[in-house]
Amino acid sequence: MPRVNEQGRFLRRRAAGLASEIIAALLAALSVAVLFLIVGHIIVNGLGSLNADFFTKIPKPYGESGGGIAQAIMGTVIMLIVAAAIAIPFGVGTAIYIVEFGRGRFADTVRFAVELLAELPSIVVGVFVWALVVRNLTGYSGIAGSLALAVIMIPIIARSVEEILRLVPDSLREGALALGSPKWKVVIFVVIPTVLPGILTGIMLALARAAGETAPLLLTALGNSFFNYDLRKPMAAMPLQIYTYAVSPYDDWHNKAWASTLVLIAIVGILSGAVKFATRRWKHESH
């Protein structure tokens, strides 16, 4: 009965197709569920401990409840600003070199170095700055933390700015060159202004990433329970505070760790969400 056989095979093929679709959909649903689960837990556990003191006071000593993590928020902001001040010129400069001038073996090496640096485990960055700066020069300090964050930010900025610069149509460059302006003027007054929003989003992306980095700060900035504006001394940071509180034995500190995590992912989420949205729109417009 060949006819029945054929129909059976057809059904089997359809069934296999359907099964594969269901499995793939389930796996995707599971992946999405994981994100909602984690973010949900952080929101539910974090909301309870958020109050004005949390943002304005420094931690209370062991056993006393209350207080906040103002010094950690301050430390994160200070170190991010210093790190950005170091990383932006090198990141943007590298991207300009790669896109506008780069050719030959040296440019390939630069590109390769950026890739290697971008994928370096962040704790290795911590070990590097620890061995170089902390042990020899400054001890645990805000400046060492800023340097570690800067090393993490440079390749991120370089990569995203490179991508953005490549979106600038060459006709724009050629037009400006044809008017007799030197190359550097073309880059600074034509190319960069055209993509300035894109460059800023690249910088924000790097900031978002650096804001959440813990391991490199652990080995460099170390953390601090008090306000400290001196870059030569140990400095607090939000991720460090979360880690210290989470692994402590006190319930009050656990709650504060959840609340700090909520604030941290809110900051990171706003920064990187804005970036994704902005770059997508921007890319659409330029095409």
Place this chain on the structure above:
Amino acid sequence: MSRIIMLRQGATKAADPSDRRFAAFVATMSAVVILLVVGFIILLAVDSWPSIRKFGGHFLTGSVWNPVETEVNKVNFGALPFIYGTIVTSIVALILATPLALGSAIFVSEYAPSWLGRPVAFIIELLVAIPSVAYGIWGLFVLVPFMRGTIEPFLQNVLGHIPVLSALVAGPPFGQDLLTGGVVLAIMILPTILSLSREIIAQVPRLQKEGMLALGATKWEVLSQAVLPYAKGGIIGAAMLGLARAIGETMAVTMVIGNSSQKITGSLFTPGYTIASAIANQFTEADTQMYFSAIVELGLVLLLVASVFNVTSRLLVSRIMARKEGANA
């Protein structure tokens, strides 16, 4: 493209000295990036030299990590338990994350309509933005109790009677152990493997897919006979990048892995260390020159291993991308 490059070269060479100065300036900026990479390797190698010279290969194969000299025990740095922890957690992570990421990638790029696929991919890729320490606190307070109370007893019931596999689940379920470390890592590398797999699946020439569909193949047949064979190398590359990230991941693992250098038992329910978590836990204690040197050597090992996987991954992925460009020409 080549015409444009020639134009650029022409512009650089012909123009006035200010152009040369500007080019030199940005070239210097980018030279700093190269210097950084070279500096990393040299500094870590120099600082770990005392440890390398004293312990040599024993550093990688010895299983006694004893930083404090006593009358009975001599100072000894054998990092095998850390290396073992890194390997086990990374393998667990890879086994869990690859099917999840690949299935999700297939769903969003081949099966789902784009109004559904795009947001799903966007949401899963948001996982990459969550800081490591946030995974850590979630792992410590949510995942660890769940593993200890539910998953690990369940695994013991199911696998405990099977000859070889029972060794994997031997001992009391701690919750803070290698298995939980691997699960957290799996979640963290999921978005990495997913987004790269999506990119690679998108490279499969449309003609091949449409050709099969026109012959009456089902979507699954197109996928299994045209898409996946084409994308295989790239997907392996994607998994390898995930592996590279798992190897270097520190905080989340440190918070759930238990941090105790017990003997290597073969059970996934043993608390342990990874190389990265050993560094994070012990750097403050490095009071002697040799201890310092041994910790830096751990960093060096991490740097080299992660970089090798990263570069291999990129080679695999770029081969797929290059093939696409060739096919379109």
